[in-house]
Amino acid sequence: MEDHIGTEKIVHGQHWGTLHGGYFSDPAMARPLIETAKGILAKSPADVVVDLGGGTGFLLNQLVSHEIGADVELVNVDCSEAQLDLIDKNSISSVCTSLGEFRRNAIATEQKRFFFLMRSVLHYLGENGVTPLLRHLRDQAREGEFFLHQSASFDNKEEAACLNALYRHMRTHKWYPTVDDLKKRLADSGWRVTATIPAPSLILTSDDLGRRYVLETNDLDRIRDKMAGAFVEMNSVFRITPSGFHANLHYQIYTCVAVPL
Secondary structure (H helix, E strand, O other): OHHHHHHHHHHOHHHHHHHHHHHHHOHHHHHHHHHHHHHHHHHOOOOEEEEEOOOOOHHHHHHHHOOOOOOOEEEEEEOOHHHHOOOOOOOOEEEEOOOOOOOHHHOOOOOOOEEEEEEOOHHHHOOOOHHHHHHHHHHHOOOOOEEEEEEEOEOOHHHHHHHHHHHHHOOOOOOOOEHHHHHHHHHHOOEEEEEEEEEEEEEEEHHHHHHHHOOOHHHHHHHHHHHHHHOOOOOOOEEEEOOEEEEEEEEEEEEEEEOOO
């Protein structure tokens, strides 16, 4: 996964909390995911909560603020040292590694029960990398353990194709599935999806995307023109603005349980 981050490290660290209007540091945006996590943990307690690709530790801090963590070990796994440098080390421990290299036994003993958490990570792996990662994560889980993730995914192929075209024009490897496709990949990887609920969408402005992916004004103008020509009636996910463009990244929260392999 680290290879897919590339130039995005420019927005890691102190800049991360302000990116995209502060979406990833806004408790209101995270509330549906946190409330879902609380509900699962209330019924199926865990010894260890692992945030996979957890960045600055924001989600784990939210769990602490909701009085989860006193009897649970909180572990943030991320491959960016700049992100991990910002975690609250008093309540959260960290492991600096890629998700492909993540190993359960590097965090806790086999007897401990894990709860896996993730937000806005799977798209980093690209179309060919999502399923192998899901299978790897299933290999790290015990039967009956939960994997709760908020992942960008779309209701239909046309919307997914629109966003995937945008990211290709920005010269990134990111890839977005449909909801049905992601559910199938999860099932094929040993995860039973027990529920899906929508999470707040993320508005991506061309200015923010230019900053994140190191794009010049002429790059953004070129992308705007190409997208306008190819996707003229996709206002649900992409629209032209007077100064650039906006894209709408749709999220779903997937509650998954590890089933026998």
